[in-house]
Amino acid sequence: MDGEELTEQETALYDRQIRVWGADAQRRLSKAHILVYGLKGTVAEFCKNIVLAGVGSLTLVDDRVATEESLAANFLIPPDENVYGGKTLAELCCDSLKDFNPMVRVLVEKGDLLSFGVDFYSKFDVVVVCCSSLATKKLINAKCRKLSKRLAFYAVDCKDSCGEIFVDLQLHRYSKKKLEETIECELNYPSFEEAISVPWRTLPRRASKVYFAMRVLERFEEADGCKPGEISADDLPSVLKLKKELCESQSLSESHIPDGLLERLVTNGREFPPVCAIIGGILGQEVIKAISGKGDPLKNFFFFDAMDGKGVIEDVSSSNTGS
Amino acid sequence: MASLHQFSVIKGSKVLMVGAGGIGCELLKTLALSGFQDIHIIDMDTIEVSNLNRQFLFRQSHVGQSKARVARDAVLKFRPEISITPYHANVKDPNFDVDFYKQFNVVLNGLDNLDARRHVNRLCLAADVPLVESGTTGFLGQVTVHVKGKTECYECQPKPAPKTYPVCTITSTPSKFVHCIVWAKELLFAKLFGDKNQENDLNVRSGDAASSSNHVEDVFERRNDEDIDQYGRRIYDHVFGYNIEMALSNEETWKNRNRPKPIYIRDSLHDEPTQQNGNVEKNGGTNDPSSVSAMASLGMKNPQDIWSLKENSKIFLEALKLFFLKREKEVGNLTFDKDDQLAVEFVTAAANIRASSFGIPLHSLFEAKGIAGNIVHAVATTNAIIAGLIVIEAIKVLQNDTKRYRMTYCLEHPSRKMLLMPVEPFEPNKSCYVCSETPLLLEINTHRSKLSEIIEKIVKPKLGMSAPIIMHGAEVLYETGDDLDEDLLASYAAVVDKVLSELNSPITGGSMLTVSDLYQELRCSINIKHREEFDEEKEPDGMVLSGWSQASVENDGNKSVDHNAGSTSESLTVETGKDSEEEIVPGKKRKLYEVSEDVTPSDAQEVRANKKLEVLDEDDDIVMLDGEDFGISKKKIQSQQP
Structure with a gap:
């Protein structure tokens, strides 16, 4: 790849990771621009990873003010009200992240993500949204897809012991090493809307239960009009009712969405820090793969549940079902 | 998962973390966020620049400071109410004894070497404290749980030995770049700049010297009338030219191999003036010997470039000259250090010139440094994931949720759709000499071998005991310690120097020795079996220990060169679907x-x-x-x- 060589300072700082992904990938990283929305614990983990990796810039969007709950799994915010009082989550996280790596620009963008136009998105190579409503995920993903340039879209969520990552790289070309050779590969991703429209009964019998549970919660929040994460134990009966309806309409056995799993997610929707670290770590790795164009990226969902300890990839796209 | 019960278990627990490096930084953060309130952390290291890309609790301004202390201060900024006790000390320090370990509910390892891992494993067994062990290399990692009596201990399985190469591969028949690196680092660099009295397999005789039998001259001695440029060129011609010619004269060696090509300075630098090479003055700006660089004097900047034979030759001569001009005081007692720029330059150039001779592809300084320094590939993301998994496992241990203990592998390529793969832990290995009481068997010639040989060849390196006490029945044959009086030490010295069968109470076939370690509370028995002869090739120690597990080492000669003795890999034995054996430690865990x-x-x-x-x-x-x-x-x- 052409472009400037890494500086001596960069080579010294990034020595250990250049040994993992190569100088070429490091150069691409240093030119990549990332946008994140929803600064909870999982995204804080992701931001740390990507700033350490040495991306070009990271832009944070989250106008909410800090509350005790928002501090729970977020190590970027000091718990002193004198410090966090009055500042937005994005501003607070920005202050900490800048410190991690002076070679990365960390910025705050104020305003409502949904109102930003296509021009705004065109400045970025990667967009990550966290803890967003069904409508937000669909809309932002659609905006990313309208651009003439290719933009990687990720949606993440952590609840209780579970975490989910959705990936849309559109048409992704990359290289990977197979034995001694480097081979070129291509993957075609569905949008979020397309992916979740895939009929449940066509998914593999052993598809992750977390996938279905997250879709039930998403639909419940949409129907109920409550904000993501505001769901509580009182909602459990309604959630279980919705699950039954969805399973019936999708011809899926109800045993695929255990009540116990939904109960955990509903009654304890808070992030669990070890899961934030795991999901933020996998997401960081995936974004590095997408930017560098090296190595198989995951397609197109990843799930982790601390209860069974498995970190599973599910391909939920119409072209790939029934196989 | 985050149930009330679990929260109280976390709050009331006291945990020990060993290691505040790549995994340690992530682990301390995740423990603090998860509600742990009493954390002790041991690390003897100080912060280096190459740590900053992943050890996120550290900043440029912390370089040189204690990792354990800086990590504590950084975490207290976002969790000021919890207690973190740092120890800037070696985990093998005798203060960290069994009683120290007994105060903890669980021990979490984020270490980078086998020796310390074994030590902590033994103390955890002795103190009966559960251990959660971890390791990462690049995108690969694993977390394992070791609870005495319930799961296997860290040493129940064979561990990979440091990679070694047969001497003849290094001195005569290299076929890979790593062989050239080992030659440049362990033989040539050591010969020129290290301890002159150390044994070295490099051919030091010149043609003239060999012919006159009463005068054996070491060509590496600088002659009185010789200036440094002449000296460098003479060394160059000797090791890359003359020695290759000598090797070629042995036709047998090259029957099934490609013949190497001798390289002389007049060929590789034919269009250069004979005297002037680099501009030493470009290094004149500073007097700091550690910043001296041959690349700087030759105006070469990019460590990723692969130099031509001519460039390598120039670097070779320039680096050699700089050692003698700018770092003369150190010459004679240098050992290779991956952070010593000039040493890395010299070794890169020498390895590349040798590679040219043998038709092996050349490598950049960056790559050569990684190979020579056994540098571990490390990224923040894998460490973060592994730290998350350690905390999940630690919580299960605190809840005594035995059935749900898992070892988890973090994979680079999915296996059965999984990137994080949990596996049920194994039961303890009933014949493990560390966690069971199964005796070891030592075959040895009791009429010839001395106790000192058992100590140096078996007890210290293989059993990993640094302060051994050896008993024969009720009699103490040997012990170490600071508080022993001189008479006692003298009597031990006399005992270890005697042939086994000639001791006061002779050690013969059927005898049993008891070996324990002062600081590890590990005791094991060794049954002695007398054997007359040993195969010099296959059993170079002259004794054979069995019942002790170490992975077989790829080694076809009787003598070998340690490539990474005291390796500092952050890795454990990582399972992968990778096809490359080079990067992954050999002799893996159970498949x-x-x-x-x-x-x-x-x-x-x-x-x-x-x-x-x-x-x-x-x-x-x-x-x-x-x-x-x-x-x-x-x-x-x-x-x-x-």
């Missing part, structure tokens, strides 16, 4: 077998009789584990991409 989804358990059982099937949950997820012949076969996890 995990993949059973493709359409194989039913009964089929699978037929395929591999004698193996144990583990069904992890109600799904038909089957992970088959190799129960018996661990570490021998080399099956890999097969990647299955949908």
Whole structure:
């Protein structure tokens, strides 16, 4: 790849990771621009990873003010009200992240993500949204897809012991090493809307239960009009009712969405820090793969549940079902 | 998961973390966020620039400071109410004894070397404290749980030995770049700049010297009338020219190999003036010897470039000259250090010139440095994931949730759709000399060998005991310690120097020795079996220990050169589907077998009789584990991409 060589300072700082992904990938990283929305614990983990990796810039969007709950799994915010009082989550996280790596620009963008136009998105190579409503995920993903340039879209969520990552790289070309050779590969991703429209009964019998549970919660929040994460134990009966309806309409056995799993997610929707670290770590790795164009990226969902300890990839796209 | 019960378990616990590096920084952060309130952390290291890309609790301004202390201060900024006790000390320090370990509910390891891992394992066993062990290399990692009596201990399985190479491969028949690096670092660099009295396998005789039998001259001695440029050129011609010619004269060696090509300075630098090479003055700006660089004097900047033979030759001469001009005081007692720029330049150039001779592809300084320094590939993301998994496992241990303990592998390529793969832990190995009381067997010639040989060849290196006490029946034959009086030390010295069968109470076939370590509370028995002869090639120690597990080492000669003795890999034995053996430690842990989804358990059982099937949950997820012949076969996890 052409472009400037890494500086001596960069080579010294990034020595250990250049040994993992190569100088070429490091150069691409240093030119990549990332946008994140929803600064909870999982995204804080992701931001740390990507700033350490040495991306070009990271832009944070989250106008909410800090509350005790928002501090729970977020190590970027000091718990002193004198410090966090009055500042937005994005501003607070920005202050900490800048410190991690002076070679990365960390910025705050104020305003409502949904109102930003296509021009705004065109400045970025990667967009990550966290803890967003069904409508937000669909809309932002659609905006990313309208651009003439290719933009990687990720949606993440952590609840209780579970975490989910959705990936849309559109048409992704990359290289990977197979034995001694480097081979070129291509993957075609569905949008979020397309992916979740895939009929449940066509998914593999052993598809992750977390996938279905997250879709039930998403639909419940949409129907109920409550904000993501505001769901509580009182909602459990309604959630279980919705699950039954969805399973019936999708011809899926109800045993695929255990009540116990939904109960955990509903009654304890808070992030669990070890899961934030795991999901933020996998997401960081995936974004590095997408930017560098090296190595198989995951397609197109990843799930982790601390209860069974498995970190599973599910391909939920119409072209790939029934196989 | 985050139930109230669990929260109280976390709050009331006291945990010990060993290591505040790549995994340690992530682990301390995640422990603090998860509600742990009493954390002790040991690390003897100070912060370096190459740590900053992943050890996120550290900043440029912290370089040189204690990792344990800086990590504590950084975490207290976002969790000021918790207690973190740092120790800037070696975990093998006698203060960290069994009583120290007993105060903790669980010990969490984020270490980078086998020696310390073994030490902590033994103390955890002695103190009966559960241990969660971890390791990462690049995108690979693993977390394992070791609870005395319930799961295997860290040493129940063979561990990879440091990679070694037969001497003849290094001195005469290199076939890979790493062989050239080992030659440049362990032989040439050591000969020129290290201790002159150390044994070295480099040919030091010149043609003239060999012919006059009463005068053996070491060509590496600088002659009185010789200036440094002449000296460098003479060394160059000797090691890359003359020595290769000598090797070529042995036709037998080259029957089935490509013949190397001798390289002389007049050929590789033919269009250069004979005297002037680099501009030493470009280094004149500073007097700091550690910043001296041959690349700087020659105006070369990019460590990623692969130099030509001519450039390598120039660097070779320039680096040699700079050592003698700018760092003369150190010459004679230098050892290779990956952070010593000039040393890395010299070794890179020398290895590349040798590689040219043998038709081996050349490498950049960056790559050569990684190979020569055994630098571990490390990224923040893997460490973060592994730290998350450690905390999850630690919570299960605190809850005493034995049934749900898992070892988890973090993979680079998915296996059966999994990037994070949990596996049920193994039961303790009944013949493990560390966690069971099974005696070891030592075959030895009791009429010839001395106790000192047992100590140096077996007890210290193989059993990993640094302060051993050896007993024969009730008699103490040997012990170490600071508080022993001189008479006692003298009597021990006399005992260890005697042949075994000539001791006051002779050690012969059928004797049993008891060996323990002052600081590890590990005691094991060694049964002695007398044997007259040993194969010099296959049994170079002149004694054979069995019942002790170490992975077999790829080694076809009797003598070998340690490549990474005291290796500082952050890795454990990582399972992968990778095809490259070079980067992954050899002699792996028990293999995990993949059973493709359409194989039913009964089929699978037929395929591999004698193996144990583990069904992890109600799904038909089957992970088959190799129960018996661990570490021998080399099956890999097969990647299955949908």
